[in-house]
Amino acid sequence: MKKILLTGALGQIGTELTEKLRDVYGVDNVVATDIRETDHPVVNNGHFELLDVTDANAMGEIAKKYQVDTIIHLAALLSATAEAKPLLAWNLNMGGLVNALEVSRELNCQFFTPSSIGAFGPDTPKNQTPQDTIQRPTTMYGVNKVAGELLCDYYHHKFGVDTRGLRFPGLISYVAPPGGGTTDYAVEIYYKAIENGAYTSYINKGTYMDMMYMPDALNAIVNLMEADPANLKHRNSFNVTAMSIEPEMVAAEIRKHIPSFTMDYNVDPVRQGIADSWPDSIDPTAATEEWGFKAEYDLAKMTQDMLTKLKSKLA
Numbered sequence: 001m002k003k004i005l006l007t008g009a010l011g012q013i014g015t016e017l018t019e020k021l022r023d024v025y026g027v028d029n030v031v032a033t034d035i036r037e038t039d040h041p042v043v044n045n046g047h048f049e050l051l052d053v054t055d056a057n058a059m060g061e062i063a064k065k066y067q068v069d070t071i072i073h074l075a076a077l078l079s080a081t082a083e084a085k086p087l088l089a090w091n092l093n094m095g096g097l098v099n100a101l102e103v104s105r106e107l108n109c110q111f112f113t114p115s116s117i118g119a120f121g122p123d124t125p126k127n128q129t130p131q132d133t134i135q136r137p138t139t140m141y142g143v144n145k146v147a148g149e150l151l152c153d154y155y156h157h158k159f160g161v162d163t164r165g166l167r168f169p170g171l172i173s174y175v176a177p178p179g180g181g182t183t184d185y186a187v188e189i190y191y192k193a194i195e196n197g198a199y200t201s202y203i204n205k206g207t208y209m210d211m212m213y214m215p216d217a218l219n220a221i222v223n224l225m226e227a228d229p230a231n232l233k234h235r236n237s238f239n240v241t242a243m244s245i246e247p248e249m250v251a252a253e254i255r256k257h258i259p260s261f262t263m264d265y266n267v268d269p270v271r272q273g274i275a276d277s278w279p280d281s282i283d284p285t286a287a288t289e290e291w292g293f294k295a296e297y298d299l300a301k302m303t304q305d306m307l308t309k310l311k312s313k314l315a
């Protein structure tokens, strides 16, 4: 990666990834874009352009203007929002992706986009879900992610585009709020623990899902993009995870720092249904073997850091 265009750069991942890429590759070599503009370091501290990813021409113009050689495509509608607005999700998630792939093909750019554990479905093996397995998701988001994984493979085989991707689990972070995913409870719980000492979870106890702390997700993106292509058998959509957790486990870990913390439940049938269709735990062996994936944060280390960072943020 030398000169990088990011889409959806003001979202949960992009906000932190933009800063990391500016640190690693230099401020001048990162071009952040989003459909909206706010008073934010992503906008103020380096190159920023307004871009609607469904506008292929505008994307191509920005890519040419800055002579980028890498596109990191993040703009998408997430799982819970996509279930509420399935047609919008199809148009944004598939339309934006094919535009970004086309610009990458035309300008010979390296390409990255995240998939998700949402690319699995109720027929997928639930525990230690293998890298290559049944993918019959029952959500619009999952349909988009499976189609996206296949489309990225197609652009590699058919056109030689250097496409790469990760199947992210729920990402936990304290900088930007999550954008309407099913795993958002695992972020909200930390905010509410500090603000109210209590949290009402919309995901039921005993519902295991994979999660990862944002610093591990950012390292995984950079490490995969820098990996020697000769070692990549899978390329698109490596399983990556740091922990398989359920709400009671997070609450118990928070109580080690805030003993009075309480949690009750008001289960949201839509998000619970999505969670029930996803794996309990996925197997990241292919990512470990092909490009050395390793997560640094487990639940205990992440909880300590989240609470410390959020306490100063919310003070």
Ligand SMILES: NC(=O)c1ccc[n+]([C@@H]2O[C@H](COP(=O)([O-])OP(=O)(O)OC[C@H]3O[C@@H](n4cnc5c(N)ncnc54)[C@H](O)[C@@H]3O)[C@@H](O)[C@H]2O)c1
Residues within 6 Å of the ligand: 007, 008, 009, 010, 011, 012, 013, 014, 033, 034, 035, 036, 051, 052, 053, 054, 073, 074, 075, 076, 077, 078, 092, 114, 115, 116, 117, 167, 168, 169, 170, 171, 172, 177, 178, 179, 180, 181, 183
């Ligand atoms: N956050 C997670 O837990 C998680 C987990 C798995 C996969 N992912 C994937 O990672 C990617 C980024 O996720 P995120 O959590 O940062 O999302 P987010 O919802 O936080 O951010 C998405 C960004 O895209 C922008 N956007 C929306 N419509 C746009 C358009 N038409 N053109 C340009 N920008 C537009 C929004 O303004 C927003 O800033 C998505 O593909 C998502 O599916 C995220």
